[in-house]
Amino acid sequence: MYALQEIEKLLRRNGDSLERFTKMPKVSESSANDSNVLILDERSYPREALLETLERDAPKMTDEQRKIFDEIIDAVTEGRGGTFFVYGFGGTGKTFLWKLLSAAIRSKGDIVLNVASSGIAS
Numbered sequence: 001m002y003a004l005q006e007i008e009k010l011l012r013r014n015g016d017s018l019e020r021f022t023k024m025p026k027v028s029e030s031s032a033n034d035s036n037v038l039i040l041d042e043r044s045y046p047r048e049a050l051l052e053t054l055e056r057d058a059p060k061m062t063d064e065q066r067k068i069f070d071e072i073i074d075a076v077t078e079g080r081g082g083t084f085f086v087y088g089f090g091g092t093g094k095t096f097l098w099k100l101l102s103a104a105i106r107s108k109g110d111i112v113l114n115v116a117s118s119g120i121a122s
């Protein structure tokens with residue numbers, strides 16, 4: 001079904017539709033919306049558990065972690081975006097901070113995509 005929906009979207013962008021291909025199955029209008037499984041997956045993290053993590057660990061943040069957390073969350077909630085380079089010695093809490101940022105954003109149903117550049121860590 002998902003593949004069909006994607007094909008339908010491509011066709012519509014070009015002024016066409018699966019409707020024209022009588023032998024093809026049809027995509028219902030209702031399933032055409034909110035149908036991207038990749039997006040649905042990213043929005044379906046267990047929010048209660050994320051909120052628990054947030055409530056448990058957010059108060060533990062150091063002043064420095066809190067400052068970075070607030071700055072990044074503000075950029076997200078205000079839709080400003082930005083590029084932030086968080087650095088520090090091993091064991092200083094970068095991953096801890098990253099998990100809290102992910103939990104804060106995902107618990108609202110918003111999307112966090114983790115990516116990594118290979119060859120950078122040493």
Ligand SMILES: Nc1ncnc2c1ncn2[C@@H]1O[C@H](COP(=O)(O)OP(=O)(O)OP(=O)(O)O)[C@@H](O)[C@H]1O
Nearest residue numbers: 060061062065088089090091092093094095096097
């Ligand atoms: N503010 C904090 N309160 C309690 N525990 C913390 C805090 N910050 C970090 N930790 C804990 O310290 C340990 C090391 O932190 P973390 O793994 O986030 O460091 P890191 O900077 O990502 O390290 P590395 O660069 O080696 O990957 C983890 O067990 C983490 O849960």
